[in-house]
Amino acid sequence: MRKLLIWLPLLLFLGFFGLFASGLLRPDDRIITSKLVGKPLPPFVLPAAASDRPPLANSELASGKPRLLNIFASWCVPCAAEAPQLMALKQAGVEIDAIAIRDARPDVDAFLKRYGNPYARIGLDARSEVQIALGSSGVPESFVIDGKGRIAYQHVGDIREDDVPMILDRLRRAQ
Amino acid sequence: MRGLLVMLLLMLSAPALAQSALPPAPYADRQIDDPALEKKARTLMETIRCLTCQSQSIADSNASMAGDLRSQIRERIMAGEQPEHIRAWLIERYGDWVSYEPTAEPILWPLWAAPLLFLGLGLLIVRGRIKRRRS
Numbered sequence: 001m002r003k004l005l006i007w008l009p010l011l012l013f014l015g016f017f018g019l020f021a022s023g024l025l026r027p028d029d030r031i032i033t034s035k036l037v038g039k040p041l042p043p044f045v046l047p048a049a050a051s052d053r054p055p056l057a058n059s060e061l062a063s064g065k066p067r068l069l070n071i072f073a074s075w076c077v078p079c080a081a082e083a084p085q086l087m088a089l090k091q092a093g094v095e096i097d098a099i100a101i102r103d104a105r106p107d108v109d110a111f112l113k114r115y116g117n118p119y120a121r122i123g124l125d126a127r128s129e130v131q132i133a134l135g136s137s138g139v140p141e142s143f144v145i146d147g148k149g150r151i152a153y154q155h156v157g158d159i160r161e162d163d164v165p166m167i168l169d170r171l172r173r174a175q
Numbered sequence: 176m177r178g179l180l181v182m183l184l185l186m187l188s189a190p191a192l193a194q195s196a197l198p199p200a201p202y203a204d205r206q207i208d209d210p211a212l213e214k215k216a217r218t219l220m221e222t223i224r225c226l227t228c229q230s231q232s233i234a235d236s237n238a239s240m241a242g243d244l245r246s247q248i249r250e251r252i253m254a255g256e257q258p259e260h261i262r263a264w265l266i267e268r269y270g271d272w273v274s275y276e277p278t279a280e281p282i283l284w285p286l287w288a289a290p291l292l293f294l295g296l297g298l299l300i301v302r303g304r305i306k307r308r309r310s
Contacts, residue, residue, distance in 0.1 A: 035270050075195050102195035127200045128243035135268035137226035
């Protein structure tokens, strides 16, 4: 018994060493997904964020047809990077609505003038309230909303060129 | 001399614009007038994880989203909502991840049992020693 016990500290050391090594070697995953995926959108009514687009309420997203809800901000650099992909999705026939986070109308107007405007409606969430209610943790994020107003899919981060077919597929499946 | 100049210039460089230019929400950095309510809000904020910085609580974070969440929490506490209700509301959206308060989920049972296990182990060792000394 005593002889075996001598090996216990070494075993413990090896155990902890393995635990820490596996934790350190595992790629860092900092993406926080919303737990509302699969559930209906929380209720919200937002004022208009841009001069030439109507405001946005959750009821308008249950339109019987899948839509894309893009969370963006004029001060967010990756949001500008994903603008061409949103344009491509719009050209593919996708209806895109947006929520501008912590933004002001002149800034949103200038952003859309510079990078293009793929949105049908844009709501202004000046204090991140709807963003938090959606379980979104940053900008940009995109939600696929099915015809009944349920969240079918959440894309965290900017939509890259090679993400476009996947987003189109998610929209088709949300039918 | 040149190195010093470069260093000074580096110190002057403007931080990258990574956050909103809007002013913080009304109660992001302002305490509730009622100290009892502020204490309630503060205790909750210290155990809610910041979504932007991830290793800080929203009470410690300067991120604009953390400020918005602080303001929201203070306003909801002032409206009479209970802190645990707000915590549950946040967990519903972000999962247990968002709360620093350990829950009673089965995955955490070993954590709760560990102190008892170690106490039991200690008692056994002490008992063994006392017995040996007496004999």
